[in-house]
Amino acid sequence: MSVETLTPPRDEDSDAPTAVIDDRRSRRRRAVVVTSALGLLALTLFVVTMMVGGSRLWPWEVVASVLGFSGDPATDFVVRGLRLPTATTSVFVGLALGVAGLAFQRLLNNPLASPDFVGISTGASLFAVTSIILLNLAAIQVAGAALLGALLTALLIYLLAWRDGITGYRFILIGIGISELLRALVGWVIARAELFDAREAMTWLVGSSGRAGTVELRILVASVAILLPIMLLLSRPLGALELGDETAKGLGVGVEAARIVVLAIAVVLVAVATAAAGPMAFVALIAGPIAVRLLKGAGMGLLAAALVGACIVLAADLVAQNVLPVALPTGVVTGAVGAPYLIWLLIHVNREGRGG
Numbered sequence: 001m002s003v004e005t006l007t008p009p010r011d012e013d014s015d016a017p018t019a020v021i022d023d024r025r026s027r028r029r030r031a032v033v034v035t036s037a038l039g040l041l042a043l044t045l046f047v048v049t050m051m052v053g054g055s056r057l058w059p060w061e062v063v064a065s066v067l068g069f070s071g072d073p074a075t076d077f078v079v080r081g082l083r084l085p086t087a088t089t090s091v092f093v094g095l096a097l098g099v100a101g102l103a104f105q106r107l108l109n110n111p112l113a114s115p116d117f118v119g120i121s122t123g124a125s126l127f128a129v130t131s132i133i134l135l136n137l138a139a140i141q142v143a144g145a146a147l148l149g150a151l152l153t154a155l156l157i158y159l160l161a162w163r164d165g166i167t168g169y170r171f172i173l174i175g176i177g178i179s180e181l182l183r184a185l186v187g188w189v190i191a192r193a194e195l196f197d198a199r200e201a202m203t204w205l206v207g208s209s210g211r212a213g214t215v216e217l218r219i220l221v222a223s224v225a226i227l228l229p230i231m232l233l234l235s236r237p238l239g240a241l242e243l244g245d246e247t248a249k250g251l252g253v254g255v256e257a258a259r260i261v262v263l264a265i266a267v268v269l270v271a272v273a274t275a276a277a278g279p280m281a282f283v284a285l286i287a288g289p290i291a292v293r294l295l296k297g298a299g300m301g302l303l304a305a306a307l308v309g310a311c312i313v314l315a316a317d318l319v320a321q322n323v324l325p326v327a328l329p330t331g332v333v334t335g336a337v338g339a340p341y342l343i344w345l346l347i348h349v350n351r352e353g354r355g356g
Helices: 012-051 059-066 073-108 120-133 139-161 168-191 195-206 214-233 235-242 245-250 255-277 283-295 302-322 330-352
Strands: none
Touching: 012 059, 012 073, 012 283, 012 302, 059 073, 073 214, 073 235, 073 255, 073 283, 073 302, 120 139, 120 168, 120 195, 120 255, 139 168, 139 214, 139 255, 168 195, 214 235, 214 255, 214 302, 235 245, 235 255, 245 255, 283 302, 283 330, 302 330
16 A cells, blocks of 8 residues: 655646845845936936037036036036036936935826916916016016015915815816916016016026026025935835825825925925926926836936936936037927827826826
């Protein structure tokens, strides 16, 4: 009589923890690789934008001049005096708009939730144009007016959208309504202007990396350097808010406090970017979705979105100043790229039934 050795059935569930751990490691690796690649691309574009122009420079000449090791006054003048401020503005405007745009989209759970559409940028534009045309203020005062306009507009939209809490759909609809009202007021103010003031205002409204003065640039760099890390630290509560208010409360997140803090930081980032370079069209809208698609679910994507924003603005300024037959403001190129994306996004959202 033979004795059969019975092999116990394999418990497939025992492999589940290993699979989860492997998936987490894979996502973490992808996040690191994608973010590092985006950082390298942004750094490359940063150097390239300072290489090209009327005077062509080699990469090592640019790097040496930026780090203070050049020893050539002519190179230092071209790089540090002429090109570095514009390139730095492009980087920090892109960082600010990229992370703020994705924060809006995550918080309001809508891919159309961009500062371009909910009135934040339009509020900054109205105050800036008014300060240029009606008050004849200096550049730094125009930047301050734009900052104030963005903050007041965000506060107005928040108050009007509040009904025992904030829902993304209501916030966006009210924001679009406010944006159209403010856009009409911008047109009315420009219609009252003299030709020179109107041209200056229209130039500001397009958005350009080369218009920031020293003070505006310092404010922009300081604000992004402080607020971007804080926004990254808010990734966990922001992720909890995406799951719904009740779930977020169950996870120990103060829903309204977290929502107000995230919105406030995003608005300030948009405001300082707009004050420094004008309303740079579509950057906040497209940076986040690009980062999310590259990451494929590996993390919240806030840092990746910021770096995508920096790459977009740097590349747009490079094209606007050196590739096109006539030098144009940076916002012309971002608008030309962003408009087709917006059309595609509207069609895509409508097919998925997420229009409301």
